Amino acid sequence: MNIRICLMALLSAGNLLGTYAAEPEETTIKLLETSDVHGAYFPYDFITRQPLKGSLARVSTYLNEQRKLYGEGNVLLMDNGDILQGQPVAYYYNFIDTASTHVCAAMLNYLKYDVGNMGNHDIETGHAVYDRWTSQCRFPMLGANIIDRNTNEPYLPPYRVLERDGVRIAVLGMITPAIPSWLPETMWSGLRFEDMETCARRWVEAIRKKEHPDVLVGLFHAGPEGNLLDNVIENGSEAVARNVPGFDVVFMGHDHRRLCKKIQNAAGDSVLLINPANAARTLADVTLKITRKDGRIVSKSVEGRLADVTSLPIDQAFMDTFAPQYQATLDFVSRKIGSIRSTITTRNAFFGPSAFIDLIHQLQLDITGADISFCAPLSFNAEIKEGDIYMNDMFNLYKYENLLYTMRLTGHEIKGFLEMSYALWTNQMQSPDDHLLLLNEKDEGFGRLKNPSYNFDSAAGILYTVDVTQPEGKKITITGLADGTPFDLNRTYTVAVNSYRGNGGGDLLTKGAGIPKEELASRIVFSTDKDLRYYLMERIEKAGTLDPHPLNQWRFVPEEWVKPAAERDRKVLFE
Template identity: 20%
Template sequence: MPATSQPSPRHRRTLRLVAAAAALATAGALAAAYPAGAHESRGHGHHGPSRYQDVQLLSFNDLHGNLEPPAGSSGRVTELQPDGTTKTIDAGGVEYLATHLREARKGEKYSITAAGGDMVGASPLISGLFHDEPTIEALNKLDLDVTSVGNHEFDEGAKELARLQNGGCHPTDGCYTDKKFQGADFPYLAANVLDEKTNRPILKPYWVWRKKDVKVGFIGVTLEDTPGVVSAEGVKGLKFKDEVETINKYARVLQAQGVKSIVALIHEGGFPASGAYNYDCDSAGAGSGVSGPIVDIAKNITPAVDALVTGHTHNAYVCTIPDPSGKPRMVTSAASFGRLYTDTTLTYDRRTGDIARTAVKSANHVVTRTVAKAPDMTALIGKWNTLAAPIGNRAIGYISADVPSTGTESPMGDLIADAQLAYGKELDPETDLALMNPGGVRAGLTYAASGSEGDGVVTYAEGFTVQPFSNTVNLQDFTGAQLVQVLKEQVSGANESSPKVLQPSSGLTYTLDLTKTGADRVVTDSIRLNGAAIDPAATYRVATNSFLAGGGDGFTTLGQGTNDLVGTDDLTALEQYLTANSSASSPMPPPAADRISIMR
């Protein structure tokens, strides 16, 4: 599927004009900033463009519709201090992100803004209630140039993704305002997502940014395992191809068109050695400070690609990882929820049309909340909040303290599992337990008041932020042997290198021995339900959400249950549980998160 190499009318907008390389004051500074010989094409009375041109690449990833500042730990970043200590900084919010990006672009004649996927999906109420139209509008105002798709772009299927790209009112909800939704001003790239019938990409596989004689190509992919982390309905009729093979294929296509400067936008990521956004990822050598899927991907992508913007893992890193030729190549990720952005300088060589990799530099920057809010974003948030307020401000429960969503076992995860168990027992009194996938717990609940609510009040909007997927609560029968296998699948098979520990309902207890590897990390003899050992031959009635019931997140055994019964959506189950078990005079305390014992 050919992609146009001509920008849209908005992309042809005039960027802010300033001198770039000429701002360097001395020949010594020039020599330090550019490859050897770069200054030679700038002297001797030559009045044309210099050989080397700095191109600013601003990037971010995994926004997930977080237009308002995220609450709690989801709205903070960790910063490493010169003395080795760390501090946390409140960060995020599109009003502040807009200000930071606009300030960063000042004085940059050549500036591109790109993203690494998951701009939408799993979004708070202000965006999710309106099928993420508000986020697309915000990204348009941010002057985003291009993004890859991520797995969450498929939460509502390919047709809805196409609507977000092309515009039009929602097929069932209609138009939310008196203006027709215009869609994204920027291209979504989906090079490795193919229509099963046509075997062609469902969206553009690549896009070329042009400014005078400078051109930079972008290839966008999502992780190949997207079907394993998205509901089956969301990826129906689609094929997801290998990231490396796809990028290498389209790098050749771009080169054949004369585009030699190439950036890959990859919705797959890694796990940094430090939780601080500003740690030195290469302190022990190139590629030393990050692990995970992105490392093997980066090592195998053709050297024709000059930089990788990544995402998915919600981590922050700026690392160099050697390409197949052994040459260091920049790989970046800006955490999530708009808390950081990455500023990368790509030095474009006009003589070769390629990036001079020895001159590439990059850093993550905090989207602090100490700057002025962007007025256009404040107006956008106000417009959509007014529409959402009648639904979002309704109280659904009360808590006595924060209910965090962090940790191997989190209080929020346990609370959701308890809610699904209670709902399951209403559907079928024989329901024994509930299991909740950790990736479905998108946030915790915050005790401190926000907006017009009081301390401890849980609003529908907050509940929606915790569980935005509209999964159903499903009941299935499993043997005891299958239940044990499910627990082992948390730390083995597809989940061995990156465990996905299910959040258990009250009554289910067991031990994880982290000194062991694979399935052996689950201590089988420790598994108890209401104090009794699991009987391998007995039948247990288990409540999960529809995503897990379909075998999602690598839990293939959960896709083999019998005697299915489909209930209401999971947020309704949570609302009913909070309403029934809390009040203003008797708020609910956070669960103790003591159902899983950890041996280290």
């Protein structure tokens, strides 16, 4: 009798244990991404001397909240590149104070980032900067498709596996492969950039075989789709997510456009695509829920949202920690460079010759001695006020760390270049009531402009008109050089351009001027060894006081249509 009771008790206990073992267990893991921070480390714009809505100081507050809610171990934090450029604080630690730990590395370490990814503007800083920075980051900086030409292997780790509460999460990092279309090879010497889809197919298979991850994450510094540059797909993130099965979520960047949507991949599975845009105003916030039963994953859910941090309080502990770097940057931007007799703004550049753009034209011509200069408004709405010019104004005058090239172009190529530029810039007016500018009905990333203003190149050194009633190919009439000599379509001229344009950026030299991409390097007869901003600053210091004015070497026609249309479009853009 006692034996029977014991057996029954053991069987009951076994059934009870089986019941408990069969109960599903749910784990929640947070995946958070910043992207395209562009130097917005502090809640202060060192260029405009105004508060910034975003910043890593507010991101820090959000991280503290999430780690309290989900546990520090269950929050995985990633950055998706383009963090080393955009504010003077980044420039200062890139090129001025190179002895200290880079402030960006120190901040990302402080915030406990788990993984990072390279962006094109990080590459733009050059080997010396990004090699130093990546070595100082206490987490892996990924780059599966950044290939070392000597070894034919990735220059940076291709992926990293992170385990959270027993869940294996593999993160594959890639960059837009269009780098050679924008940047001089000196910035990426010894490297090449592989097509994203080709690279992803190889590494997804390798990760599956070797790592057996429960979750596969793409961390891609590229937008979802669009733009074929020199037969290279600039933004291939969605194509990878759709055509290479296996990803649960793809974090994106590069194009500065907010996005959160799900797509179906080639195997019929759902993939979340998410992009937090730029300037540390928004985080991509993904909630991953894993349900396990008897040690096996039986279900997996992935939900995303874009978390706005602009209304969050600043993390004072973060600010206190980096107070010395803040002060060092403030001292740097407060140095006086010279003075200017009148206020200049890029707003005027959309409607005709402007003092702002023509100041850059004149400085480019002076520095290079070229016959002609090409230049575009790199900032949509920049201004330098009358009075003293300080170092921070130089970042308004010239936004990017481009080099300055002198190139050889024929008259035909110069005309073709300008034809394409103004076709991107201006509408083909059919009546006086039409828009002068090529506009969208709503803001789609460039204000109301259909195309980015950094591709709206005008010229100095030649006299020409732009007929806004004509299509591309018939808009531009060049009447002569600025010195009064005739302009010859068959003659070769020297032209000053920035390195972004000189390497094919914006396609104005390749598609507009018709120069094969592989021929561009042979057209460069001179390159500065420092960025253009440095030489502009040097010239301003030497001049002391600037008296900028429009050169008035080109104009829109017919003027009776253009003037009222310009007034209407100015209100559309800026009021």
